[in-house]
Amino acid sequence: MLDTYLRKLAKRTEMLNLFAAAKDMSCFRLFNNDKELSKLQDSFLSYLYFYDSVVKDIASKRVSEKVLEDEIYENAYAYYRNKEKDEIDNTPKNKKQTIQGVFSRDNKINFPKEVK
Amino acid sequence: MEQIKSEVLRDEEITKILDKMREEYQVDKIAELIKDNKIEFENNGNQYRVRLLNAKEKDELDMIRRRKFGQLLKDKDILLEKDLMIAYKEKGINIEIEIDEKIKNLNAQLEDISYKLGQALAKTPGDTILKTYKEEIIKLNFKIRGLTIQRGHLLEYSLENHLQNFVAQAISYLSLDVKIEDKWIRAYTSLEEFMKQEDSLIELTGMYSMYLHYR
Numbered sequence: 001m002l003d004t005y006l007r008k009l010a011k012r013t014e015m016l017n018l019f020a021a022a023k024d025m026s027c028f029r030l031f032n033n034d035k036e037l038s039k040l041q042d043s044f045l046s047y048l049y050f051y052d053s054v055v056k057d058i059a060s061k062r063v064s065e066k067v068l069e070d071e072i073y074e075n076a077y078a079y080y081r082n083k084e085k086d087e088i089d090n091t092p093k094n095k096k097q098t099i100q101g102v103f104s105r106d107n108k109i110n111f112p113k114e115v116k
Numbered sequence: 117m118e119q120i121k122s123e124v125l126r127d128e129e130i131t132k133i134l135d136k137m138r139e140e141y142q143v144d145k146i147a148e149l150i151k152d153n154k155i156e157f158e159n160n161g162n163q164y165r166v167r168l169l170n171a172k173e174k175d176e177l178d179m180i181r182r183r184k185f186g187q188l189l190k191d192k193d194i195l196l197e198k199d200l201m202i203a204y205k206e207k208g209i210n211i212e213i214e215i216d217e218k219i220k221n222l223n224a225q226l227e228d229i230s231y232k233l234g235q236a237l238a239k240t241p242g243d244t245i246l247k248t249y250k251e252e253i254i255k256l257n258f259k260i261r262g263l264t265i266q267r268g269h270l271l272e273y274s275l276e277n278h279l280q281n282f283v284a285q286a287i288s289y290l291s292l293d294v295k296i297e298d299k300w301i302r303a304y305t306s307l308e309e310f311m312k313q314e315d316s317l318i319e320l321t322g323m324y325s326m327y328l329h330y331r
Contacts (some may be wrong), residue, residue, distance in 0.1 A: 002327055005146045008139070032152035038168050039327050046152050072250050073237055079227065080234020116175050 007071065010047035016055065019048045050078060057081075074084075126144075134174050159317045164303060166324040173290045180286050180307070181279070182211070188275050197274040204270060215267045219260055226256045232286040284326060285311060288318070291325045 009015060021028040030048075031041055054077070059061045067077045122175040153168035169177060188194050195203065201211050233249035271277060289310040294303040311318065313318040 001142075003145050005139075005301070008143050009147055009150070025156050025305075026196065029151065036168075038153045038177050039330060041150055041153070064240070065136035066246065067237050070250065073233065076249070076253070077237050078228040078234070079230040080238065083234075098316055 005043055006047055007051075007074070009018075009043060010051050011068070013102070016052060019052055042081065128313070149324065149327060153328055157320060157324075159320065160314070164291045164317070164321070165295070165300060166291050166321055166328065167293065168328050169287065169291055177283070177286055177290055181283050184282050184286075187277055188278055193202045194273070194275050194278060197271055199274045200271055200274050209270070211267060211270060215263050215270075219263050219267075221254055222260050226253065226260070229253055229256070284322065284330075287329050288321045288325045291328070 012033060016026060018030060022030050030045075031037070033041075037045070054063065054074070058067070059064045063077060067073045145155065154165055155167075156163065156165045158164070198216060204211055229249055229252050233246065234254065236245050236249065286307055288303075289307045292303040292310065293300040304313070310321075
């Protein structure tokens with residue numbers, strides 16, 4: 001049940017607005033504590049990030065607004081989007097920087113070259 | 117007949133509204149908890165609050181946990197999860213194959229269908245396909261939950277489970293304060309004393325403290 005409550009709370013328009021404001025301006029705060037987030041606050045933040053991005057995806061027509069009709073749809077879309085992101089991150093072009101060795105055979109440091 | 121029907125419908129509507137109100141109340145309570153990691157409630161005329169443990173209390177919890185772990189390790193009647201699994205295997209129940217492997221396979225199926233459902237949502241989704249995937253996911257989740265509960269029952273008496281339950285009680289005890297003359301003080305002086313209180317207080321405290329510390 002807790003997950004359902006957290007989702008409902010994170011989906012509230014005033015919460016999403018506060019989240020957007022808090023990201024840009026430090027005078028807006030989501031929590032009374034500045035540090036040491038509880039596990040609950042941590043989860044809540046994850047939901048806020050998720051719903052904030054889903055609302056943007058809906059606005060840019062990346063996903064149907066039906067996604068917000070059901071928790072199962074939300075989970076599935078989150079999974080699909082993460083998988084897609086992982087695939088993009090692991091394409092050879094994006095991997096190049098990390099694959100290039102840091103040390104060469106003569107033990108000189110080779111800083112990774114920027115991939116254009 | 118018509119009157120009975122309309123009364124049943126009216127009752128259903130009332131139940132729905134009450135459920136919605138209860139849910140909204142719970143969501144508001146969670147909002148309160150999230151804001152500053154504290155929640156106040158009343159029980160038997162006393163004002164209580166559950167809050168996040170501070171550094172000193174976390175040290176105290178660590179000490180209580182280590183002491184309990186030592187006691188459990190010395191108890192010959194309590195087996196570690198891995199030893200309990202071996203004992204079950206000797207009796208013909210192979211948890212790894214009969215439960216863990218099945219859960220792993222079901223999870224793989226769940227990921228596969230979730231991906232397809234997510235993809236369908238990202239394209240132009242038709243309601244039928246979404247509902248089909250959703251039903252498949254519900255069935256898989258149901259099977260996974262069933263196996264997880266079965267595993268939990270089989271390993272209920274493992275050392276790890278004993279310790280986990282004990283730690284949950286200890287966290288509840290440490291995080292509960294009572295208001296006396298406008299001051300908040302720890303509600304009970306020992307875990308034993310806390311565990312002697314009425315069920316409603318223990319359950320509420322347990323629920324809120326688990327929300328905060330475990331999620």
